Amino acid sequence: MRALTAALWTLGCAALPAPAFAQADLIGAEAIDIDVDLRASVVGGETGWLDGGFGKLREGGDAGETQARADIASVNLAWKPQLDFNFSGLVSFAWQPDLPGDDVGLSEAFVRFRSNPGAVRFGARAGVFWPPVSQEHSGSNWLVTDSITPSAANSWIGEEVKVLGLEGTVETTLGAHELGLTGAVFAHNETSGTILSDRGWALHDVRTMTNTDLPLPPLSPGAAPYQAPITSPFWEFDDRLGFYARADWTPPLPVTFNAFYYDNRGDGVTSRAMQSSWRTRFWNIGAMANLGARTVAKSQVLFGNTLVGTDTPFGYPVDVDFATAYLLVSREIGPGKLSVRGDWFETSDNSFEAYDNNNEQGWAAMLAYKAEVADHAAVVVEIQHVSSDRYGRAYGGVAADQGQTLVQTALRIGL
Amino acid sequence: MTARLLRWLGALALAFSAVGAHAADLTVTVRDASGRPVADAVVIVDAPGRAPEPLQVTINQRDMQFVPSVVVVPVGSTIAFGNLDPFRHHVYSFSPTRRFELKLFGAGQTRPVTFERAGLVAIGCNIHDAMQGFIHVVSTPFVRKTDATGRVVIRGLPGGTHNVRVWHAQLRAPGNQLTLSADAARTPTLNVPVRLRRPAPSHHDY
Numbered sequence: 217m218r219a220l221t222a223a224l225w226t227l228g229c230a231a232l233p234a235p236a237f238a239q240a241d242l243i244g245a246e247a248i249d250i251d252v253d254l255r256a257s258v259v260g261g262e263t264g265w266l267d268g269g270f271g272k273l274r275e276g277g278d279a280g281e282t283q284a285r286a287d288i289a290s291v292n293l294a295w296k297p298q299l300d301f302n303f304s305g306l307v308s309f310a311w312q313p314d315l316p317g318d319d320v321g322l323s324e325a326f327v328r329f330r331s332n333p334g335a336v337r338f339g340a341r342a343g344v345f346w347p348p349v350s351q352e353h354s355g356s357n358w359l360v361t362d363s364i365t366p367s368a369a370n371s372w373i374g375e376e377v378k379v380l381g382l383e384g385t386v387e388t389t390l391g392a393h394e395l396g397l398t399g400a401v402f403a404h405n406e407t408s409g410t411i412l413s414d415r416g417w418a419l420h421d422v423r424t425m426t427n428t429d430l431p432l433p434p435l436s437p438g439a440a441p442y443q444a445p446i447t448s449p450f451w452e453f454d455d456r457l458g459f460y461a462r463a464d465w466t467p468p469l470p471v472t473f474n475a476f477y478y479d480n481r482g483d484g485v486t487s488r489a490m491q492s493s494w495r496t497r498f499w500n501i502g503a504m505a506n507l508g509a510r511t512v513a514k515s516q517v518l519f520g521n522t523l524v525g526t527d528t529p530f531g532y533p534v535d536v537d538f539a540t541a542y543l544l545v546s547r548e549i550g551p552g553k554l555s556v557r558g559d560w561f562e563t564s565d566n567s568f569e570a571y572d573n574n575n576e577q578g579w580a581a582m583l584a585y586k587a588e589v590a591d592h593a594a595v596v597v598e599i600q601h602v603s604s605d606r607y608g609r610a611y612g613g614v615a616a617d618q619g620q621t622l623v624q625t626a627l628r629i630g631l
Numbered sequence: 632m633t634a635r636l637l638r639w640l641g642a643l644a645l646a647f648s649a650v651g652a653h654a655a656d657l658t659v660t661v662r663d664a665s666g667r668p669v670a671d672a673v674v675i676v677d678a679p680g681r682a683p684e685p686l687q688v689t690i691n692q693r694d695m696q697f698v699p700s701v702v703v704v705p706v707g708s709t710i711a712f713g714n715l716d717p718f719r720h721h722v723y724s725f726s727p728t729r730r731f732e733l734k735l736f737g738a739g740q741t742r743p744v745t746f747e748r749a750g751l752v753a754i755g756c757n758i759h760d761a762m763q764g765f766i767h768v769v770s771t772p773f774v775r776k777t778d779a780t781g782r783v784v785i786r787g788l789p790g791g792t793h794n795v796r797v798w799h800a801q802l803r804a805p806g807n808q809l810t811l812s813a814d815a816a817r818t819p820t821l822n823v824p825v826r827l828r829r830p831a832p833s834h835h836d837y
Binding site for chain 1: 717718719721723725732734736737755757758803828829830831832
């Protein structure tokens with residue numbers, strides 16, 4: 217396990233060219249992407265989760281007071297050498313000033329192989345990356361494409377599902393049907409499930425780097441003695457490999473489907489600095505459809521379970537089922553694209569609710585308009601509302617039922 | 632000798648006038664199942680004719696698309712591939728008719744490719760999977776691409792019945808192509824209803 221981890225780190229983080237690629241295009245402006253996201257926002261309601269509260273958005277109010285802010289949301293730098301037709305690499309970093317603790321970190325680092333186009337096409341990735349779940353992120357800096365805020369499902373992927381892995385893909389066609397299969401083994405996703413249990417779902421565009429510590433809200437009396445007030449999603453300490461698999465199917469219709477299964481195979485008991493290995497498993501079912509020439513619909517349903525500790529006559533110390541779904545419809549209107557999204561989310565606690573209640577229900581709605589204003593600049597205006605009921609807010613002295621609306625605009629500069 | 636030459640020239644003139652008398656134009660209109668005109672369908676009439684002269688054509692990469700996405704060029708033509716996007720493209724073809732690979736990394740950069748064999752060349756971008764383009768390299772003068780009205784006129788067809796091939800990138804038929812027959816002298820217009828696939832959204836580029 218340690219040997220595999222070391223090998224993957226070497227492959228992924230270095231992503232250095234072999235001498236044979238000395239003539240390839242490795243450096244220079246064309247191999248570098250820089251994305252800057254400047255943000256202005258107005259929001260009221262509860263304190264945001266990044267500031268130690270239970271708020272479910274990137275920004276929160278100040279104990280109920282409406283706040284207006286203008287800041288740098290992120291500065292992202294990606295190096296994407298194209299070694300030859302089949303081999304490429306990506307190393308990306310992000311500075312996210314809103315993150316407590318280390319706000320600069322490594323986002324992704326991998327080498328990638330794709331065989332030549334043909335009846336069967338093979339691919340592979342090795343290094344640090346997000347598993348292929350989100351239908352809302354793309355590009356070398358893994359940014360949200362149609363809006364500022366991704367769905368609850370993909371916000372969580374960005375928080376707790378980054379891996380160090382080795383992934384293989386096979387693509388082919390069967391008649392008029394396009395098929396794809398992907399499989400991977402991975403490490404470094406030990407604490408996945410912690411924030412989903414202790415804080416619940418959230419909707420924001422903060423992404424976990426390899427060195428990121430995410431803050432947790434005030435913990436329950438049952439959890440506080442055993443859990444640090446932060447979670448480090450990229451830690452590895454139980455030396456067990458996880459795996460994921462994905463299938464893609466595109467029939468001869470304007471629609472494509474995918475199914476994804478993930479199991480981090482955490483042992484549930486190993487711990488380090490008051491953070492435990494969690495056993496997290498989930499399914500993600502995704503679909504995208506072209507509704508006419510200018511309209512695209514996207515949807516994901518994500519559901520699973522997370523456990524920590526050993527089984528007792530009363531159940532596991534933490535045993536939480538989680539589920540979320542969204543429907544996003546985007547339509548090109550005028551010089552830009554209008555997007556509407558609805559989210560539903562829920563966590564269901566299966567044990568020790570009297571001491572550590574992690575139940576939650578909620579929904580969210582978003583309206584966003586994105587327009588390119590110049591060759592290298594885009595503006596996104598978004599209104600995002602979220603409403604949720606979480607008993608655990610009582611651990612921080614906050615009413616369980618909360619609603620919050622965030623109005624924000626982003627100026628995105630890509631170089 | 633002079634008389635024989637005059638007789639030969641006379642026969643040649645007669646033959647030309649006969650061909651001229653039978654030459655006809657064929658108007659083809661391609662529409663989809665809803666009756667909407669289909670642009671960028673390639674109509675090829677398999678009739679004998681002199682190969683056209685090579686051309687110089689440009690295909691640009693703009694807004695992550697090949698513009699134009701379908702071109703028809705005579706054998707021997709040269710296509711200049713230009714990048715008008717502020718980011719990189721890596722254009723390629725693995726079609727047997729013409730294999731090539733071009734790194735168009737700089738905005739405004741242009742690279743030429745010459746096409747010496749007739750056939751269909753599918754082009755793509757190694758960085759952006761959703762980009763698709765098609766080049767029809769032809770040795771016949773009787774070929775055109777439909778305009779926005781779905782219409783094309785093939786001029787000067789020799790007499791007789793000929794195969795008329797209609798190709799479109801999204802056409803639901805083997806090889807994306809339908810084959811009909813027509814005698815332009817008797818039936819100068821041909822309406823071709825086609826069924827098109829609507830492509831699915833492209834996979835995300837993780």
